[in-house]
Amino acid sequence: xxxxxxxxxxxxxxxxxxxxxxxxxxxxxxxxxxxxxxxxxxxxxxxxxxxxxxxxxxxxxxxxxxxxxxxxxxxxxxxxxxxxxxxxxxxxxxxxxxxxxxxxxxxxxxxxxxxxxxxxxxxxxxxxxxxxxxxxxxxxxxxxxxxxxxxxxxxxxxxxxxxxxxxxxxxxxxxxxxxxxxxxxxxxxxxxxxxxxxxxxxxxxxxxxxxxxxxxxxxxxxxxxxxxxxxxxxxxxxxxxxxxxxxxxxxxxxxxxxxxxxxxxxxxxxxxxxx
Amino acid sequence: xxxxxxxxxxxxxxxxxxxxxxxxxxxxxxxxxxxxxxxxxxxxxxxxxxxxxxxxxxxxxxxxxxxxxxxxxxxxxxxxxxxxxxxxxxxxxxxxxxxxxxxxxxxxxxxxxxxxxxxxxxxxxxxxxxxxxxxxxxxxxxxxxxxxxxxxxxxxxxxxxxxxxxxxxxxxxxxxxxxxxxxxxxxxxxxxxxxxxxxxxxxxxxxxxxxxxxxxxxxxxxxxxxxxxxxxxxxxxxxxxxxxxxxxxxxxxxxxxxxxxxxxxxxxxxxxxxxxxxxxxxxxxxxxxxxxxxxxxxxxxxxxxxxxxxxxxxxxxxxxxxxxxxxxxxx
Numbered sequence: 001x002x003x004x005x006x007x008x009x010x011x012x013x014x015x016x017x018x019x020x021x022x023x024x025x026x027x028x029x030x031x032x033x034x035x036x037x038x039x040x041x042x043x044x045x046x047x048x049x050x051x052x053x054x055x056x057x058x059x060x061x062x063x064x065x066x067x068x069x070x071x072x073x074x075x076x077x078x079x080x081x082x083x084x085x086x087x088x089x090x091x092x093x094x095x096x097x098x099x100x101x102x103x104x105x106x107x108x109x110x111x112x113x114x115x116x117x118x119x120x121x122x123x124x125x126x127x128x129x130x131x132x133x134x135x136x137x138x139x140x141x142x143x144x145x146x147x148x149x150x151x152x153x154x155x156x157x158x159x160x161x162x163x164x165x166x167x168x169x170x171x172x173x174x175x176x177x178x179x180x181x182x183x184x185x186x187x188x189x190x191x192x193x194x195x196x197x198x199x200x201x202x203x204x205x206x207x208x209x210x211x212x213x214x215x216x217x218x219x220x221x222x223x224x225x226x227x228x229x230x231x232x233x234x235x236x237x238x239x240x241x242x243x244x245x246x247x248x249x250x251x252x253x254x255x256x257x258x259x260x261x262x263x264x265x266x267x268x269x270x271x272x273x274x275x
Numbered sequence: 276x277x278x279x280x281x282x283x284x285x286x287x288x289x290x291x292x293x294x295x296x297x298x299x300x301x302x303x304x305x306x307x308x309x310x311x312x313x314x315x316x317x318x319x320x321x322x323x324x325x326x327x328x329x330x331x332x333x334x335x336x337x338x339x340x341x342x343x344x345x346x347x348x349x350x351x352x353x354x355x356x357x358x359x360x361x362x363x364x365x366x367x368x369x370x371x372x373x374x375x376x377x378x379x380x381x382x383x384x385x386x387x388x389x390x391x392x393x394x395x396x397x398x399x400x401x402x403x404x405x406x407x408x409x410x411x412x413x414x415x416x417x418x419x420x421x422x423x424x425x426x427x428x429x430x431x432x433x434x435x436x437x438x439x440x441x442x443x444x445x446x447x448x449x450x451x452x453x454x455x456x457x458x459x460x461x462x463x464x465x466x467x468x469x470x471x472x473x474x475x476x477x478x479x480x481x482x483x484x485x486x487x488x489x490x491x492x493x494x495x496x497x498x499x500x501x502x503x504x505x506x507x508x509x510x511x512x513x514x515x516x517x518x519x520x521x522x523x524x525x526x527x528x529x530x531x532x533x534x535x536x537x538x539x540x541x542x543x544x545x546x547x548x549x550x551x552x553x554x555x556x557x558x559x560x561x562x563x564x565x566x567x568x569x570x571x572x573x574x575x576x577x578x579x580x581x582x583x584x585x586x587x588x589x590x591x592x593x594x595x596x597x598x599x600x601x602x603x604x605x606x
Contacts (some may be wrong), residue, residue, distance in 0.1 A: 192539075223541050262476075262499060
């Protein structure tokens with residue numbers, strides 16, 4: 001059996017708010033287990049409604065939030081032991097995030113190529129300008145763009161789909177082993193979603209990067225993922241190979257989720273709501 | 276047959292700026308003609324920055340510089356009143372807004388004041404239109420909320436105490452409390468997850484059927500259009516490129532852009548990879564010559580670069596603006 005890349009071991013995260021007397025505790029993530037293996041790149045989809053804890057789980061894997069209980073290990077190292085600048089940089093080199101809204105991820109006053117160059121300098125540890133540009137260009141080519149198209153451009157000069165590709169390229173500059181994509185297509189036009197999702201699939205196959213894909217969109221999850229975890233109120237209610245789970249969901253909530261997806265075909269008896 | 280509730284003809288609305296003597300013109304809405312009949316849900320689809328929101332702003336006469344209307348007219352034929360939106364006085368507009376013409380917005384959090392209870396939103400928006408005493412007014416609001424299967428208790432809640440789906444339901448109640456004849460809905464479900472989205476769409480549909488209102492429903496999600504709208508207009512680069520009954524448009528699209536929109540939708544149970552369009556959306560400050568879709572179109576030929584295709588009726592009630600509409604493949 002191959003060595004684990006990522007082990008999420010019974011993690012739990014509790015947020016508390018309010019004063020001494022009116023303390024409120026919210027269990028955002030409640031005992032989630034997940035394991036990805038080294039040398040077996042795959043796309044694992046975490047799906048669930050708003051407030052199901054999927055973003056908190058992503059933040060814990062990115063070591064931006066620490067678990068209240070349980071442990072997360074990346075290549076055998078417990079994330080709570082990742083302390084100090086050098087260790088953090090080494091970790092971030094291997095695990096990179098892609099965020100939901102590309103228009104918020106980039107500062108509108110800065111040129112987007114700067115983000116790629118800065119990542120190459122700090123994360124990939126490159127110093128020579130030629131190396132930095134080569135690394136940026138290679139990452140952009142992985143997502144179907146090139147440095148020539150992006151150089152000196154501001155975010156408003158690129159479309160939402162292009163900008164999200166640049167965000168993915170930025171994450172790829174340091175050649176990570178794991179990408180954590182938190183709803184990477186929910187702010188993008190429905191017609192472009194499919195192409196971004198196919199891009200993730202292609203990256204997984206070609207570059208061998210594993211991807212944790214967080215979404216509430218079942219249709220793209222079906223087409224792209226190897227494994228799927230359905231979350232509700234912090235717990236995983238159903239998990240398994242994506243096709244098996246989505247073709248025949250067992251848990252009541254998974255069934256509700258599946259039945260809520262609007263099919264892009266006009267129902268034969270007139271529109272759905274017209275019944 | 277009675278006149279359509281909304282008639283938009285030859286509408287042209289540009290954003291015009293002049294900085295340091297350099298004039299810029301963004302042609303967000305260019306020569307749009309459309310009609311909405313009484314009691315129908317008219318869907319408007321298209322990618323971001325294709326002019327959908329500018330079009331509905333112009334229809335509602337919510338026009339602020341640098342947006343200018345250069346040509347065309349927007350006329351509403353309400354039950355006992357005909358009003359030209361761009362010729363009407365401020366008083367006339369104030370009287371029809373919210374009472375006859377209402378608006379469901381995308382970000383419910385932006386509509387409801389976060390530091391005031393929901394009740395105040397109803398008072399601010401609707402009190403003067405209903406014209407009753409405060410107590411009677413609140414009774415009407417409570418009855419309306421119950422009709423929409425909302426607890427009247429939401430009136431005493433602050434917006435942050437309600438979930439996103441609940442807030443969106445409250446804004447729908449707010450937009451329909453005066454029983455408007457026409458409702459504009461601008462991406463009301465885009466920020467919601469699938470389970471909540473389905474509930475909100477069902478609510479919009481049942482309110483619409485109950486009040487008999489006409490609706491313009493804007494979203495880029497074609498799956499929503501397939502399930503909700505009666506007729507569908509597709510916008511691309513500031514122009515209407517196809518219009519027809521929703522079922523006809525899905526069964527036999529006549530514009531290559533529409534065909535792409537339908538084909539690119541991910542479907543549950545279909546794992547085939549989907550391709551996006553190549554190229555970027557057109558820059559409306561400097562739109563492509565001829566047909567605005569030609570740089571990205573698989574069917575483009577010489578004529579598409581030279582001339583803008585006219586909107587042509589290809590089947591009863593089904594119009595499209597494409598020289599090669601006979602070559603568009605059904606999905």
